[in-house]
Every structure is written in structure tokens, then in C-alpha cells.
Amino acid sequence: MDEQVLAAMARWPDVPAVRGWLSLSARGQWRLHPRGRGWGVPDEEPGEAITSPQILAFIGRNYLSDDAGRWFFQNGPQRVYVRLDGAPWILGMDADAQGRPQLRTHTGRDYGPVAHWWLDSGGRLYARSAQGAGLVSDRDLARVVEALRTAEGRPLDDWLERPDPAGIAVRLTGDAGTDRAGAATPLGLLADGALEATLGFVRRP
Structure with a gap:
């Protein structure tokens, strides 16, 4: 401040x-x-x-x-x-000094590490970190999904076609498939109407 x-x-x-x-x-x-x-x-x-x-x-x-x-x-x-209208932070994809994917907020701050990812029924991808809840901008959604891999290093295509309600563990990786964020992070399905309670913010205070 x-x-x-x-x-x-x-x-x-x-x-x-x-x-x-x-x-x-x-x-x-x-x-x-x-x-x-x-x-x-x-x-x-x-x-x-x-x-x-x-x-x-x-x-x-x-x-x-x-x-x-x-x-x-x-x-x-x-x-x-x-x-x-979305979340406290609107997230885009950029690159760090090594050219690896880096999430950044609408204010230009680095965002992460992500503690949990959430996908809602409308295909919107949310994240939670120490900074608060974030929504991946629709402009960068495809790039972020492309950069996410399963814990085994596979693309998310198969899981996205038939999402398992139990969720999946993912990593944000670089172009060469290298680990960007350390340990795998949960990706779960967000129940309709549960956005604010799950991610801990008030849309209309």
C-alpha cells in the first residue's frame, strides 16, 4: 500500500x-x-x-x-x-526469465505457486494461491491448459473430455515438459453455486 x-x-x-x-x-x-x-x-x-x-x-x-x-x-x-465479475485476480500466461510459463495477474504481479486448480461447469479455470483466488482469462485459457500436465506428464485432453469428479493432480510445465511448480497440484471440479465458498471471496461485498 x-x-x-x-x-x-x-x-x-x-x-x-x-x-x-x-x-x-x-x-x-x-x-x-x-x-x-x-x-x-x-x-x-x-x-x-x-x-x-x-x-x-x-x-x-x-x-x-x-x-x-x-x-x-x-x-x-x-x-x-x-x-x-470473475475473481479477485484475473490471470494471464507469461514467461519467466528462463522462458517457462508464469502466471501473472491483471495488475502485473507474478501469481503462485498454485495450491489448487478448479474447473467449473462452464469451462472456466480457477486457481487458489496465497495471494487469493484467480480466474484464468478466457484469452489465455488455451495456453494455460496446454501448459498443464498430469503428474505423469501427459496432456489434459483425455481428462477434460471425461472429467473424473475425484479430480486429478497436475503440474504447470515448460515447453520441454520440465516441472515448473514442484509437487503436483490438485485439479478438481467446482460445483455450481460453490465458487465463493470454495475459493474464499465475495463477488458483491
């Missing part, structure tokens, strides 16, 4: 939190809802994309969660709760 934000919080400790003003799309785009009607009202605003690099960087540096799994942007002394 920025030093000036911490200073503002100390100076004005009792500023009420707000909701309905900020959302994060399933593709990792921050959206502003100018009238504060982003959710919880009959006439929800679609919001306007935030494109300023300076503002995006500021939000990213001061984006946190509370103990209840509610994510927020600390805007100076005021907490601005965020509507999450």
Missing part, C-alpha cells in the same frame, strides 16, 4: 466505506460506475473502463482484501469495495 494512503488512513480513520463505484471484469478490466450504481440496484450501471495508466497502477498497488474475503481499493482514507 502507498505511503500516502497509509498516512491518509491515519489522519482520517473514520471515513465510511463505499460500494457500487468500482468493478473488475472477468478479463481484468477495472470499471468505474460514476453514479455508484454498479451493483445491488435495479438499474445497475455497466460502468466505464478505466484506461489511465497512472490510475490503474494506483489501484493495483492499493488493492487488498479483508478477513471476510471482500476485496477493495484503498483510495486514500476511503475503502472502495469492488464487484468481482
